[in-house]
Amino acid sequence: MAAEQKTAVRSLSLRAQAALACYRMGFGMAGLVGAAAVPWLSLYSRRVKEGFADYLGQVRRCAGRQVFWIHAVSMGEAMVAYGFAAELKREFADCEIVFTSTHPDVIAGMRRRGLAAQTAYFPLDTQIGMQRVFERWHPSAVFVSETDFWPEFSTQCRQRRIPLYLINGRISSKIAAFYQQCPGLSELVFSAYSLLAVQTAVDAERLVGMGVDSQRIAVLGNMKADLTIAPGSVELSAFRAWLAGRRTVVMGSLHPGEFSLLLPVIKSQAAAGRAIIVAPRNPAFAVEWQQTLSSHGVESCLRSQGFAGSPVLLLDTMG
Template sequence: MYLLYNILLLVLALPILSGHLLYGLLRGRRRQGVRERFGYYGKDQLAFLAGKKTVWIHAVSVGETQAAVPLVKAFKKRFPDWAVVLTNVTETGHKVATGIAGVDLCLYFPYDFPWTIRRAFSQVKPELVVVVETEIWPNFMRIARLAGIHALLVNGRISDRSFPRYRRLKFFIKPVLQQFTRLCMQSALDAERVEAMGAPAERIEITRNLKFDMQTGGVSEQNPEAIRRKFGFPPDGKVLVAGSTHAGEEELVANVYRRLLKKQPDLCLVLVPRHPDRCPAVGELLSSYNLAYSLRSECGDDPALLTPGSVFLVDTIGELLQFYALADLVFVGGSLVPVGGHNILEAALLKKPVLFGPHMNNFKEISRLLIKAGGGLCIPDSEELFDAAAELLADSDRCQDMGAKGYALLQDNRGATERTLQAIERILGDE
């Protein structure tokens, strides 16, 4: 299996990757972290790791990185002498990772070529590898095992969409899953699925979802009025935040917002595209709807007061919780288009009512629990989004009640971090 995989990497992936990197250079868009992606690190980067035991935590992008935050903080508290290295694939994930307290070194994840992975391991020298959710790279896992490095899958999740594909490729996936020392899954269903894919049953345990252990990073302690002043929002107007939106959703949200203004003329919209590099195109879309907008990046220390009916377009990374904190109502994107949804618990953490669309495959269990608890509503289309938003914006008591119920759900489901830490301690204790 590994021979076939590496042949495919050489024949297919390497030429495509080389062409992609060359095209980016010719277009003046050099990809960040290219040296690190090939396993080359500077001596100054690795200096802090000298003489320390190291845990290598890998989280592909923003969502996985945020899920890892409570685990990073708890690990550092339990093992203060260890160094924590956090790797990402995406540039947005890397930017978020650099701001996490407790992370000693942020790197880009190396391409899964055998020589690249060996070079990376020879320099980082981890005692333990922790993979967040389902980032399973065959050479990375195999070489870690051959080097005697324990590997732990945490917050493991097998989505409805990916499970049939994994089952068809069981001959390929099974040997990779067997490289893990332990697989900590979010739910009983995830545990059943990963076992059906070939993971050894005796290495699987259910530790629940790390996202329930999220922290606000101090945002909840800030005065919402102070946050409003910071960004220039009117002190008394209503605020609708549409977070983590994707192409196809901004148009729906803009149209709903224009209609809501007829019922709620003091309303402001905060629009936070999942990928900030899309903001120029989103700005053009807003202009086509005759909606004035201002960019977060252009907001100075003494911003002008936003006009109700305008849009605050967020073109930065890592500030979503601040905007959720000042919201009266939150819509979480990636859910009205077939993306799979994004983390609805971030808004619930700040006691906000949450709306989301039907495409929540990546958060299926969380969305079910939030709906059952009364902290969120699934709206099937933009028409229902308008109806629900109009009703909630006119009913502050119901908004507060939904926010309180969502927050209570979080408190009732905490504990995944401690269960995961116990799994890590058992692994390290067996050495």
């Protein structure tokens, strides 16, 4: 496997070296300012409470000889990462998988699946923090799901000659515009990748426009289309009974502002006898939204509490 081979170190241009120096200086100064807010944030932020040591690179050491590091941020990216981790375990039974994310629910999802020997919050992209993580984990290969790019993270992979792969990559127009305006930073980040496997030809074109060598880009489609649920692994009878053959409206990945805008639509569709499924971007919003719906005279139920005879189903769990 390519992960077993060390990649050749690509020398950086003076422009990229300057970008790295400026990035390290800027990130370091921002870290000093942010450190003052840690005591306050620890009182209110679940991420800081649970992941403060991880942010500093204080992760447990890995004992395995073949360690694969997988990183994903959103739940959509994580679903790809979960499936990818399962395939790695099948292919390399003795491998040790470490998994990072910036989202507590994504980390919890990996822990429930039991695919990773260790889960942690993604460390701050500082030189000291990243060096500490790489020295403790010694990954044989690193995989990033879809889109989360960090200069120091890439630099450590390059300097240590660790294969770095993008899986199910997605390059938005905003990302492309940013890196086209910052060619030194683009080289710093993307020249460290051994392979960038992207979803569409448009993603590939954007990478080429950002200065990435086309020989390191592969268009492989969307891995989410390959994710399947094993027959019989999910009990659907209660859900089918709740649907009761009604026309169904699904509102997925809603932010609070979007929910407020769609509230009249939800109310009218419920009155018309349709089944409505609402999936908050953050499941923690579900309870608050249920109260809001109730105040507007709309009955609803939470997925975690079973399927009641309500027109609206709020998804307060993942997976």
